[in-house]
Amino acid sequence: MKIAIIGAGFTGLSAAFELTKKKHKVSVFEKDNNPGGLAVGFEEKKWNWSLEKHYHHWFTNDHNVLGLAKEIKFDVITERPKTSIFLDNSIYQLDSPMNVLTFPRISFFDRLRMAGVLGFLRYNPYWKMLEGIKTDRFLREAMGENVYKKIWEPQLKNKFGNYANDIALSWFWARIKKRTPALSYPQGGFLQFAETLVAKIKKNGGKFYFNTEAKEIKNNTRVNIKYKMINDQWSYEDFDAAIVTLPSFFFVKIAPGLPENYKKKLLSLKGLGAINLLLRLKKKFLTDDTYWLSICDRNSPIMAMVEHTNFMDKKFYNNEHIVYLGNYLSFDHPYMKMTKDELLKIYHPFLKKINPNYQLSIINSHLFKTPFAQPIIPINYSKKVPPFETPFKNVYLANIQQVYPWDRGTNYAVELGQKIAKLITIKQ
Ligand SMILES: Cc1cc2nc3c(=O)[nH]c(=O)nc-3n(C[C@H](O)[C@H](O)[C@H](O)COP(=O)(O)OP(=O)(O)OC[C@H]3O[C@@H](n4cnc5c(N)ncnc54)[C@H](O)[C@@H]3O)c2cc1C
Numbered sequence: 001m002k003i004a005i006i007g008a009g010f011t012g013l014s015a016a017f018e019l020t021k022k023k024h025k026v027s028v029f030e031k032d033n034n035p036g037g038l039a040v041g042f043e044e045k046k047w048n049w050s051l052e053k054h055y056h057h058w059f060t061n062d063h064n065v066l067g068l069a070k071e072i073k074f075d076v077i078t079e080r081p082k083t084s085i086f087l088d089n090s091i092y093q094l095d096s097p098m099n100v101l102t103f104p105r106i107s108f109f110d111r112l113r114m115a116g117v118l119g120f121l122r123y124n125p126y127w128k129m130l131e132g133i134k135t136d137r138f139l140r141e142a143m144g145e146n147v148y149k150k151i152w153e154p155q156l157k158n159k160f161g162n163y164a165n166d167i168a169l170s171w172f173w174a175r176i177k178k179r180t181p182a183l184s185y186p187q188g189g190f191l192q193f194a195e196t197l198v199a200k201i202k203k204n205g206g207k208f209y210f211n212t213e214a215k216e217i218k219n220n221t222r223v224n225i226k227y228k229m230i231n232d233q234w235s236y237e238d239f240d241a242a243i244v245t246l247p248s249f250f251f252v253k254i255a256p257g258l259p260e261n262y263k264k265k266l267l268s269l270k271g272l273g274a275i276n277l278l279l280r281l282k283k284k285f286l287t288d289d290t291y292w293l294s295i296c297d298r299n300s301p302i303m304a305m306v307e308h309t310n311f312m313d314k315k316f317y318n319n320e321h322i323v324y325l326g327n328y329l330s331f332d333h334p335y336m337k338m339t340k341d342e343l344l345k346i347y348h349p350f351l352k353k354i355n356p357n358y359q360l361s362i363i364n365s366h367l368f369k370t371p372f373a374q375p376i377i378p379i380n381y382s383k384k385v386p387p388f389e390t391p392f393k394n395v396y397l398a399n400i401q402q403v404y405p406w407d408r409g410t411n412y413a414v415e416l417g418q419k420i421a422k423l424i425t426i427k428q
Contacts, residue, residue: 001428004029004225004237006214006254007245009037010410011398013197014068014417015243020204022425027237028206029227031213034191035198037245038373039410041191042366044280049316050189053368054276055306055324058184062411064418066184072200075187081291081311086300087150089353091288095181110147117142121176127405131170132379138169154296158303159328163270163376170405171377178406183291185312190410217242217255219392241394243420245413247271247372248386248401259391266386269401272328274373275335277343281321282361285354286310293354301335301346303327305354320363325351331371340367375401375408388420396420 001024005012008030016026034040041050058065060078069076083095093099100115117139124130130138136156140148156164186193198208211230218224222238229235244251248266252258279285284307286293291310295302308322325347329335335343344365351358378384385404388396398420403412 001025001240001424002238003027003424004214004223004239004242005245006217006225006242007037008032008035008194008198008208008210009245010039010065010194010413011245011400011417011420012037012243013194013201014064014414015245015398015421016201016206016417017068017197017204018418018421019424020201020206022421023205024424026201026206027209027239028201029209029212029214029225031211033211033230034194035208035210036190036194037413038274038370039190040194041189043189043191044318046318047316047320048188048318049312050191051278051308051317051322052190053278053366054274054370054373055308055326056185056190056410057311058186058411059178059180060182060184061178061180062184062409064415065411065413068197068414069186069193072196074193074196076184077187077312078182078184079311080182082289083292083294084286084288084290085151085294085296086305086354087296091286091290091293091354093288093290106147106150110144114143114147114151118176121173124173127170127173127177128382130173131168131382131405133169134165134379135167135169135172136165139172151296154298154300155294155303157298158295158300159374160272160376161329161333163272166376166378168377168379168381170381171407174405174407183311214244214254217244217392217395218257219395223392223394241396241424243396243398243424244390245398245417247399248397249372251390251397251399255390255392255395257392262391265384269384269386270376270378271372271401272374272376273331273333273336273369273371275327275329275343275367275369277325277340277347278366278368279323279325279358280317280363280365281323281358282363283357284310284321285323285358285361287355297350300350301327302350321361328374336369340365343367373408377404377407381405388423396424 005028043050216226223242293305306324400408
């Protein structure tokens with residue numbers, strides 16, 4: 001079959017890899033100049049490795065993506081970096097049952113209660129029974145008001161903003177269930193990993209069109225795709241089938257002929273964008289070696305601080321210290337329109353609280369934004385997950401809003417790509 005794949009993120013790449021192994025004729029259209037999608041990387045002149053525009057790691061139980069790395073013989077590094085929270089102006093490591101039981105900011109009874117609830121979620125395999133319950137309500141009742149207010153409410157609010165009280169417990173369950181103390185990372189960066197996959201797909205006969213945006217999908221006897229290349233040249237091509245890996249609202253945009261009812265359903269699924277201000281520093285920011293710092297402060301202008309070089313060695317980045325200042329925000333949030341200097345000005349007082357001298361150490365900074373990064377998972381989401389098959393014959397939707405009960409991630413993108421390839425192969 002001649003198959004078009006729209007998007008060279010990990011869903012598209014994994015589907016293309018599977019389909020070309022089965023000798024299908026695959027063409028991948030990607031509007032960016034590089035593969036990797038949300039996990040795409042960039043490289044500075046003196047660096048040996050590329051770096052993701054948005055912080056990325058794998059859990060050691062991310063079997064689909066780790067299995068793919070193994071299959072294409074791509075080396076993966078596993079470390080046990082430190083995860084901490086910033087609470088009442090101090091940093092506390094909080095990444096093991098022992099840390100929870102000795103956590104000094106809450107009473108011993110509250111610690112036991114919190115450990116019990118986290119243990120229940122981690123070892124309970126039945127997520128379905130949790131999806132009708134809201135996370136905030138459950139945490140408040142199960143862990144107690146004090147623990148909820150101190151630790152969880154600020155994190156939920158910082159992450160989901162106005163949606164903080166709408167999130168299903170099955171989402172929180174997935175976060176607790178999947179977290180592993182050790183984390184993995186592709187040697188050389190996610191861009192190298194994606195490029196190696198592209199090379200394998202090309203070797204299997206797959207074609208890539210980078211800097212090429214799919215502008216319209218039509219469904220006649222075959223699937224017709226209209227696309228625009230970097231030189232503003234327009235083209236059309238017919239395929240037997242197409243896989244669209246874009247967020248649902250982009251699919252609606254490029255397929256205006258879809259039935260109104262279907263479009264309405266897709267558009268009712270909500271999501272948040274992401275913004276990361278990346279600081280390249282001469283000196284370490286989190287001097288206690290924390291890699292991931294969740295901010296438990298409602299007044300914080302940032303949700304999390306991720307010091308990548310407290311996970312991967314700074315020698316790969318010309319000895320620079322790399323820090324991400326991350327937020328999930330709706331695309332109409334004022335931060336999304338700001339420049340890196342305007343944002344740094346807003347973040348500055350908060351950053352100074354953590355490390356008063358950080359500013360002297362800045363080599364450079366970069367700002368990365370994306371309109372869709374984090375699906376909002378309301379209660380009973382299993383009834384809302386869009387199917388792979390769409391009203392257009394032989395056009396399949398495979399995006400991160402369909403990996404429920406898991407949260408977004410490259411592991412699930414790879415799994416999704418594998419699933420959709422299998423579905424197409426069976427239906428052939
Ligand atoms: C801040 C942040 C942190 C994250 N942290 C992690 C992490 O630690 N670990 C992890 O595993 N995952 C993480 N993720 C999630 C992960 O990156 C995504 O879930 C995953 O990459 C989604 O892959 P995808 O292929 O489904 O979609 P995408 O990566 O969104 O790929 C879609 C592709 O389609 C392209 N495209 C869009 N429109 C068009 C068009 N009209 N024509 C052609 N191409 C088009 C886009 O450029 C993109 O390349 C994070 C994401 C963000 C934003």
